[in-house]
Amino acid sequence: MHGTIAPSHERAPDPFAACTVASVPLALLAEGALWWAEERTLVVADLHLEKGSAFAARGQMLPPYDTIATLKRLAALVARMKPERVIALGDSFHDMRGSGRMSATDHGALATLTRAAEWIWIAGNHDPEPPKDLGGRAMQELTIGPIIFRHEPRPGTAPGEIAGHLHPSARIVGRGRSIRRRCFASDGRRLVMPAFGALAGGLNVLDEAFRPLFSGRAFHAFMLGESVHPVAGRRLVGG
């Protein structure tokens, strides 16, 4: 039996692209989140909350609005998709002291969110021990059926890995213009998620770091725009 791959709601379908990982049908949302309809599970990677204040502490006064911007987008997604489970795929905070620097309002907003569904904090390299006072459950990895969720992708693992960490972005050139976007990267066996955080930068999927994960350019970059555009690896440009 197959569930519908489209997000369930009354209005016209929201922009997304369909893909399968280890034959599991998934919807890649234009917001940069993953929706597994069968499991009613929403997945977001690399929120990097409090990145702005982490820089400010070192003398670079980035706007203090990144946490609120990221949480707003996340809250809107949760309200729309009504997930039963939310997986934050690691690096949810930019550093270990991030949750301590959060404003009371943002802290409250996040705590409300984590109560809205079964909330799972996967450990990341920036936040090996996810916060204790915000609700949710901390895990190193999570396996559901044929899918394993972890922060850092591991080269050579069996099909079914969904990971974050690398902040994939992709670039195409057309009509004398260059367009760079965050993207999902997948070859059908594994999926690397884009960073969801407002101030989280991107790394070109043609970078060395992705090389052990995919066989040559036999993968697709699902580039984020108003919709999600699956672009074949051979069409991508480095840099």
Added chain:
Amino acid sequence: MPAPFRDWFARRGWVPRPHQIALLEKARENRSALLIAPTGAGKTLAGFLPSLADLATRPPAGKAGRGPHTLYISPLKALAVDIARNLEAPVAEIGLKIAIETRTGDTPAHKRQRQKLKPPDILLTTPEQLALLLSNSDAGRFFADLRTVIFDELHALVTAKRGDLLALGLARLRKLAPDLRVVGLSATVSEPDDLRAWLMLQPDEGERRLADLVTVAGGAKPEVSILDTEERLPWAGHSAVHAMGEIYAAIKANRMVLVFVNTRSQAERIFQELWRINEDVLPIALHHGSLDVGQRRRVETAMAAGSLRCVVCTSTLDLGIDWGDVDLVVNIGAPKGASRLAQRIGRANHRMDEPSRAILVPANRFEVMECTVALEANTIGAQDTPRLKTGSLDVLAQHVLGMACSAPFSPDDLHAEIGSAAPYHALTREAFDRVVEFVATGGYALKSYERFAKIRRGQDGLFRITHPSVAQQYRLNVGTIVEAPLLKVRFASRKRGGPVGMGGRVLGEVEEYFVETLAPGDTFLFAGLVVRFEGIRDNDAVVSRTIDEAPKVPAYAGGKFPLSTYLAAGVRGLLADEGSWARLPDQVSDWLRLQKRASVLPKRDELLVETFPRGNRFYMVAYPFEGRLAHQTLGMLLTRRLERARLRPMGFVASDYALAVWGLGDMGAAFAKGKPTVSDLFDQDMLGDDLDAWLAESHLLKRTFRACALISGLIERRHPGKEKTGRQVTISTDLIYDVLRSHEPDHILLQATWADAATGLLDVRRLSDMLGRVQGHILHKPLDRISPLAVPVMLDIGKEPVGGEASEDILRENADDLVREAMGELQAEAKAGETLS
């Protein structure tokens, strides 16, 4: 003039020039002065003579030592070094004991340290080095004995943000040395009073205070002509390939020819074309800012030694460095500004009493008109240098931090000091306080960074830095020149059959923005070669050799500088006045006559808008003559409006003179029905919401924001211990821009970005002036086919990047229809499942 000086002049067989005497007199009266003189007038020596005279009679320093007597600031490191060398001869020959030293970014640390302990009498340096010296805690002691500051090439310094930083530095110098005498040296400018005010300490209220003016009349009138080509004049393009034979003949007939072009890629093209026909194997060289430094120095040395016959160059050779005897200047393409042309012509023949010789080579028909106007401007000595700019807030932020690094400051005193600098005269206290807040904590409405403040106000009311590391960070990031991020262009070391590797020879550097538009396999011209783009590895654009003769990626046609308003008005006047066409070559006047018959020629103050069908599309061509930047902005705004009017625009192309928009809807028919009227379409209100909405997405604004973020210190270019290149700024400024814009749209850094955009990459101010001017004077001419005047810009379609197309379309084009594939697969699987069960 002191006797030893008079003797020196006499021994050289020279007579002091009147302006040299005049500056000595100004110095005796301790008055500041602006010297305006053409190239070759002995400007620099005039500037230094009073200091040399004063130093000749100054008693030796006591045990405590002394700070510098004279500070010389030049826009170029190379110029400072060059001047130091030129000064050594008279100083030695007159027998003066004066220490002259340079201090630039290249000066080794031990020498800089020694200069601080034992300063020279005359210090030659750059604006950035002055800012660094002023941020030192001992700046007060260092500059206590300063008597004179000389600003060279002042006209070039004051129009950019470097000029703002320098004006703020001067305000501080005047505070440290109140009797300071200031001398500005400048080429001819349109508004000398702006520069005179810039040099002076401005009072709170009342009239502008002006430095004295000393003007040197021009030397012999230059002999300038427009190449009257035997060949067919191109309709469009910028390469002037048609005239190569004639240019080559001119090179053969002269000793040393400088060929000026407007862009790097144009230089590459001309250089390649000249060598193609260089049967006599004349030594012809190439010089532009993107070439490897070593290669540039070799060309300069060869030039000074007189072993070259021709150098093809961009504006990197514009400024007053003396590279040897040039007897002819060839200016290819349109000069874009009357003053720029005058300065370039001045490069020929560095002796004032002999006429400079120059030939203008227009590359297309519109450029013939522009050259004609520029030539007349040159004859009457008209100038169109830009007006003095208002001081930028990002530069102010950098300066405020620098001042805090130097010593604790009182906001009242610092505001008064800054207001005494001409560019910041109108700075309100509120704006100043916001800048101080910005420096301290980022200046956000959400005040969450107090505990991280970089500067903090103490009990005594003074602001001081909170940690010594703040000063260290400031020093690493000083300066206002935000280079476009550059990539090294490097040959791939391709092993047979293997992947493209690293480690090949470096050809030079190129803007990342250019590389971003290349796809692997594209070919382009660089360093005189056609190369094939392979890809980006780290900070290198890797290229390989190719046997292609014609590069696939066309030369980026437009110059960096838009057509000046002065020349634009002249071209409009020429177009409107049939009586003046006799001054144009027949090919061009015939073309205009054809236009008159087939369509119409706009009057001087009219904006002509033509509409016509072609192929299966409809075109609208407008002729505002306001420069490419303003036209690009106009194109973006018009396509948004046409979209709303359901005229389905598909793209546009902008040149310096005209703008062509095309789409699926018949714009001519729509104007006839008044849906919309042509004047509605061009209404000034497009600068409101449409502009806001477009700007929010514009990569040009993001690029402007990046510069402001770096200069203001929001983002560091370099962090102690972590040297970052332009490409690797620690965090994406685009993301910061997006977050800031949606959460605090009136933040001071966004205001600074807007102010820059108005005059910079978007030229909104000029567009706004134009839209105001043409209200009620828009002439719509519906045609059934393309008009003669429209041909040039129509030919640019396909050669120039097309604007106005949404990124989503390009993304969609590149995407696979995976949704359908995926659905199909699933349905197949589902069917398979059914069969099994």
